[in-house]
Amino acid sequence: MTKRQGGGGPVRQPGMTDVARLAGVSAQTVSRTLAGHPNVRPRTRAKVLAAVEQLGYRRNNAARTLSSGRSRTIGVVTLQTNFHSRTNLTFGIERAAREAGYAVSTAATASLDTAALEEALSRLAEQGAEGVVLSVPLIHVSPRIEQLTRSVPTVTVDGSRTPATEVVAVDQRLAARLATRHLIELGHRNVWHVAGPREWLDASSRCDGWRATLEAAGLAVPPVLEGDWTPASGYRNGLVLGRIPDATAVFVASDEMAFGVIRALHELGRRVPRDVSVVGVDDIALAEYCSPSLTTVAQPFTEMGALAVSRLLRHIADPGAAPEPVSVEPSLIVRASTAPVRGEDGGRP
Secondary structure, eight states: OEEEOTTSOEEEOOOHHHHHHHHTSOHHHHHHHHTTOTTSOHHHHHHHHHHHHHHTOOOOHHHHTOTTSOOOEEEEEEESOOOHHHHHHHHHHHHHHHHTTOEEEEEEESSOOHHHHHHHHHHHHHTTOSEEEEESOOOSOOHHHHHHHHHSOEEESSSOOOTTOEEEEEOHHHHHHHHHHHHHHTTOSOEEEEEOOTTOHHHHHHHHHHHHHHHHTTOOOOOOEEOOSSHHHHHHHHHHHTTOTTOOEEEESSHHHHHHHHHHHHHTTOOTTTTOEEEEEEOOGGGGGSSSOOEEEEOOHHHHHHHHHHHHHHHHHOTTSOOOOEEEOOEEEOOTTOOOOOOTTSSOO
């Protein structure tokens, strides 16, 4: 909601987080004060009401319903995307929240820009969310994001964090090690990598794990091929990879990109896995039905969502507890897209 002053452009209406910042309290304290919660100290109540008056803050409908100081709502910040991994993670969050008696309010952002993340977090805080699951890679932490995650209990699920957040994450370096080691054990000595976007922590961690595994085995590290998680980017990189004669194996940073790589290899006459072995990451439902079925490193997205909710509810109940990271181990699923490297005579070594 905006208002106009004079002949200028729109001005944002002050929100609950603005009141909290001015009063030097959390958004939850503002919510409880406006709801008449008996546990708010008189001095704190006076500071909040003074900030409300100074800013001209008007409570929204969600705030008015907080008669008990509780909204029973969890917020989720997610990226606007149709990636299967994001969908499965959100499903796990929503199911676990529902089973715990909480509703879910989602704030989707179109980019990883700091201002967009600040706006999404502010929106959820103003709606009275008791806690937030931050389901985007948090590369740059602004003072505003840090303040918001301090005022509202927050759990991140992409390995990123602020000093006040708890982290529930898959060990992405281990995922890369599992995939790369599998290909090395099959006799491949030229293992390429199609990486995800650099600004994603998952992508950089997988790239680091791939590189470290090759170096530990005494193998050369080929140049990184960069994708953007889409099958189209996998296809473009597959057209490059398929023209490299000694490339016998590739670790692809997501299943969806791996589908594109396999399509390109087929079109170039490179057979999978006879000529090139391919490993993906995620184990989305379509991986088993790819042709050939895709060897991949499985991530338990639904379980991750449930674990994030469990940790968040614990954080809401005890906001003063020190945040603790939780790492979930991935697992290698071997299917038909990988095979032992062929010898120079065309047979198996």
